[in-house]
Amino acid sequence: MKLNELRDNPGAAKKRMRVGRGPGSGKGKMGGRGIKGQKSRSGVAIKGYEGGQMPLYQRLPKRGFNKPNAKEYAIINLGLIQKFIDLGKLDAANITEDTLVESGVIRRKLDGIRVLAKGELTAAVTITVTGASKGAVEAVEKAGGKLNVAAAAE
Numbered sequence: 001m002k003l004n005e006l007r008d009n010p011g012a013a014k015k016r017m018r019v020g021r022g023p024g025s026g027k028g029k030m031g032g033r034g035i036k037g038q039k040s041r042s043g044v045a046i047k048g049y050e051g052g053q054m055p056l057y058q059r060l061p062k063r064g065f066n067k068p069n070a071k072e073y074a075i076i077n078l079g080l081i082q083k084f085i086d087l088g089k090l091d092a093a094n095i096t097e098d099t100l101v102e103s104g105v106i107r108r109k110l111d112g113i114r115v116l117a118k119g120e121l122t123a124a125v126t127i128t129v130t131g132a133s134k135g136a137v138e139a140v141e142k143a144g145g146k147l148n149v150a151a152a153a154e
Contacts, residue, residue, distance in 0.1 A: 071111040073131055078139055079119015080105060081127070092123045092145075097130070115147065 019031035033040040048055040081100075084090040089103045097113045100106055106113065112130025117139050124144035132147050140147040 073112050073114040074106045074108065074110045075114050075116060076100065076106055077116050077118035078121040078136055081115075081125070082119060082121050082123060085123050085125070092125045095125055095127045097128070100129075121145075 017027055018025065019027040020029070022028045030040065038044055038046070048057055050056070081090065081095065084103055084105050085092050090099065090105065097109050100113060101109060114131035114133075115127060115129050115136045116133050117135030121139050121143045125140060126146050126148070127140060128148040128150055130150060132149050137147045137149075
């Protein structure tokens, strides 16, 4: 095989349809746009337009509120912490947000790390994080450890 003999697999690259290139092309004359009307013209963006009446998305009531400065926490479950301890990637004696990121349990801290109670924890651990659920705190203490919830650094 030589460089000039390289070919793509048959059917891998489909040629694009060139519209408005004569009657022989199969998409000539009006180029598949039909006859007259707003949608046959160029520069048309209709989207939610309903012919002059109030569009549906504007007629429906709006509810709720998205807080623009809401904190977003990285979430981790106790079962995952236990798994990493068993693999030897985490030291059970002192687990902080930085050690969780370094060991690869989570990718990034975001506005802090919140521990949830999903999964079993058997090791006695000391965890210091930004937030934790009540169930997670109880589960850690039941296993003989301690879960410290530090105030988020502003």
